[in-house]
Amino acid sequence: MSADFGPQTQAHGVYSVAGEQPRVGVRLQDEAGDVVVDVSALADRAGLPWAEALSAPSLNPFMAAGPRVWAEHRRWLDGLLGLDGPVPDAVRDASHALDDGSRAVRLHLPFEVADxxxxxxxxxxxxxxxxxxxxxxxxxxxxxxxxxxxxxxxxxxxxxxxxxxxxxxxxxxxxxxxxxxxxxxxxxxxxxxxxxxxxxxxxxxxxxxxxxxxxxxxxxxxxxxxxxxxxxxxxxxxxxxxxxxxxxxxxxxxxxxxxxxxxxxxxxxxxxxxxxxxxxxxxxxxxxxxxxxxxxxxxxxxxxxxxxxxxxxxxxxxxxxxxxxxxxxxxxxxxxxxxxxxxxxxxxxxxxxxxxxxxxxxxxxxxxxxxxxxxxxxxxxxxxxxxxxxxxxxxxxxxxxxxx
Structure with a gap:
């Protein structure tokens, strides 16, 4: 399987599942499949200062936090997504399949376009x-x-x-x-x-x-x-x-x-x-x-x-x-x-x-x-x-x- 979206990529998007509000997720692809990880929920559990920004229906609040937060967020994701080892069970439990054919996950415009x-x-x-x-x-x-x-x-x-x-x-x-x-x-x-x-x-x-x-x-x-x-x-x-x-x-x-x-x-x-x-x-x-x-x-x-x-x-x-x-x-x-x-x-x-x-x-x-x-x-x-x-x-x- 292609691993273009392995832990090294950390592509961010905005998604929703039935009955829930859109929020920020990260795409992850490995031998178990192609999923979106609910980093909003995981960041909230970890008590991260930028967790609220990740619960927004666009990337704009998180992007506006600036490069210091982006860097801290990346270091957290490196460990969370198993960059140096297997993907933890907690991540699996907070993931939704993207390729199961059910269209249960809806992908949204990832950011509000200003200009x-x-x-x-x-x-x-x-x-x-x-x-x-x-x-x-x-x-x-x-x-x-x-x-x-x-x-x-x-x-x-x-x-x-x-x-x-x-x-x-x-x-x-x-x-x-x-x-x-x-x-x-x-x-x-x-x-x-x-x-x-x-x-x-x-x-x-x-x-x-x-x-x-x-x-x-x-x-x-x-x-x-x-x-x-x-x-x-x-x-x-x-x-x-x-x-x-x-x-x-x-x-x-x-x-x-x-x-x-x-x-x-x-x-x-x-x-x-x-x-x-x-x-x-x-x-x-x-x-x-x-x-x-x-x-x-x-x-x-x-x-x-x-x-x-x-x-x-x-x-x-x-x-x-x-x-x-x-x-x-x-x-x-x-x-x-x-x-x-x-x-x-x-x-x-x-x-x-x-x-x-x-x-x-x-x-x-x-x-x-x-x-x-x-x-x-x-x-x-x-x-x-x-x-x-x-x-x-x-x-x-x-x-x-x-x-x-």
Missing amino acids: YVDFYSSRDHAENLGAMFRPGQPPLTPAWTHVPIGYHGRAGTVVVSGTGVRRPVGQVRAPGAEHPEVVASRRLDIEAEVGFVVGVGSALGDSVPLERFADHVFGVCLVDDWSARDLQAWEYVPLGPFLGKSFATSVSAWVTPLSSLEHARLPAPAREHPVQDYLDDSAQPWGLDLHLEVRLNGHVVSRPPFARMYWTAAQQLAHLTVNGASLRTGDLFASGTVSGAQRDERGSLIELSWNGEQPLELPDGTTRTFLSDGDEVVITAWAPGPGGTRVGLGEVAGRVEPAR
């Missing part, structure tokens, strides 16, 4: 899109290698993994047409991304330097930034994505603490230009060796490598706040589409099908350029952990529902 920012930090992805839409011109815009490019999304349409995604409706102008029409998107796409969840906020007017990244960011989740490419193409000049992105963004039900990824840290790729001082991460690199996998209707279509991302999450946070923008508990910022140099490493269908010109062939004999109603997309990821183990980032799944 949502999406970046555009894969050079491979940016160059692919530039080659498609600006042929004969440099694939990257002038600012791209100097600054992490991003846009502000809609926090209210961030949904938990497993939520159906309704095909959006909006304005589209067909090639050669004089006027746009209002239609259901015909070019619905995915974007395989990694999200970073802010635990501790900052004051308006302050900036968060690179070296304080881990003081503010609690953990990591997976993101599918659903995209209506035809709506986006018509609306995005000059202010960028709007209705083509705001209808739904899916996140995994589990947030893996940043502290679980120490063995996955590595330097980012070489920079094309010297970066500004506030983006200089040479002393504290926060590149991450994350291995993503994208499945469409059960078939693996891509394995994007996060290690190739040009801008790191620490640089993204430093840039997000350099103008004095404040952070709040529950802020989510995402990496942008994760893509690699090879075709089977591209993290979106617009790349995999090269804007529809090269249909993607699936093992069941069907082809796709963009998503059809009923299609299900599942994105998973793992990172190297201590002693040759793996650290899981859960999964983010969604099925396309017909437009209303």
Whole structure:
């Protein structure tokens, strides 16, 4: 059995069982199965000062407690979950099976999303899109290698993994047409991304330097930034994505603490230009060796490598706040589409099908350029952990529902 959620991972989520209120749990996977451990109840029995925060219906109160509490909580979990030995009976007794088929456990959106920012930090992805839409011109815009490019999304349409995604409706102008029409998107796409969840906020007017990244960011989740490419193409000049992105963004039900990824840290790729001082991460690199996998209707279509991302999450946070923008508990910022140099490493269908010109062939004999109603997309990821183990980032799944 895969052990992506062994004691080394400590992925946190919010769950409920019939007749009880949602509360914080930790996922645990070993030879006995895949379970959620009721750490709220166990912390209460142990008399831990942060036990009340774990009884909340979101991770926000616990995340707001800050890095000192996160570290103490992790040390407690190391012993509780059997990091150095078998899982204690008390943990088994406070666990609920996730894979028994009964759906007795319901997983909820793990945190209340305060603000949502999406970046555009894969050079491979940016160059692919530039080659498609600006042929004969440099694939990257002038600012791209100097600054992490991003846009502000809609926090209210961030949904938990497993939520159906309704095909959006909006304005589209067909090639050669004089006027746009209002239609259901015909070019619905995915974007395989990694999200970073802010635990501790900052004051308006302050900036968060690179070296304080881990003081503010609690953990990591997976993101599918659903995209209506035809709506986006018509609306995005000059202010960028709007209705083509705001209808739904899916996140995994589990947030893996940043502290679980120490063995996955590595330097980012070489920079094309010297970066500004506030983006200089040479002393504290926060590149991450994350291995993503994208499945469409059960078939693996891509394995994007996060290690190739040009801008790191620490640089993204430093840039997000350099103008004095404040952070709040529950802020989510995402990496942008994760893509690699090879075709089977591209993290979106617009790349995999090269804007529809090269249909993607699936093992069941069907082809796709963009998503059809009923299609299900599942994105998973793992990172190297201590002693040759793996650290899981859960999964983010969604099925396309017909437009209303």
